Amino acid sequence: KNEVEQSPQNLTAQEGEFITINCSYSVGISALHWLQQHPGGGIVSLFMLSSGKKKHGRLIATINIQEKHSSLHITASHPRDSAVYICALTSGTYKYIFGTGTRLKVLA
C-alpha cells in the first residue's frame, strides 16, 4: 500500500463546477503539500500545511491530522485549472513522498 493515496485519479468537470481532490496518508507528517503540474511539466507549490485550512483565491486546502486526510477544493473551476494535482508529504525528513496525482480536465 502506498503511503500517500489520492482520489480520484482522473477527473473531468464542467467549467464552474466545485471540485474536490482527496489525499489520504498512512504516516506521521511534518507537512503536507499540494502541488500543481501544468501540461508543460512545470510544478507550482499551491499549499503547505500541517493543520487546519488554507485559502488562496479559488483554492482551499484542508487537513485533518487525526484522520490522516487532506482535501483540495477548487471553486468556480475554469479550463485553466486543468492540470495534474499532486499531494506530497514530508515525514521526518525533507524528502517528499509523492502521491500518484489527480489528472483534472475542466471543459469549457
Add this chain to the structure above:
Amino acid sequence: GAVVSQHPSWVICKSGTSVKIECRSLDFQATTMFWYRQFPKQSLMLMATSNEGSKATYEQGVEKDKFLINHASLTLSTLTVTSAHPEDSSFYICSARETVTSWSSYNEQFFGPGTRLTVL
C-alpha cells in the same frame, strides 16, 4: 519570490553524447537542491540530493557515474547525463530548498520548470 529556473527547457542529443542541465535559484540561496526524473504519466522520482559544497547523495538504483551532479554555489546546481542513451530520455526537474531557519524552510521545496531530454 522563490523562483527556480532550469536550462535548457528541452534538449535533443545523439546517443553517446553528454548533456548538462542547469538549475538556478533566482532570488534565494539554495543550500539543498534536488534532482527528479519523471516518466510520462508517472510520479516524480528523486534521483539525488545535493548540498552546496559537498558531494551529492544518490538514491538507490541511480548511477552516480552516469548522472553527475555538481552544486558549486548556493544558486546553481548542474546535472550532467554522461554518455546518454535513448533510455535516458525523460523529463528532469530540479527543486531547491532555502537555508533552514524554520519549519517552513525545512519542509518546502521550490520546483524548476523542468527539462525534457530526448536521446536519439
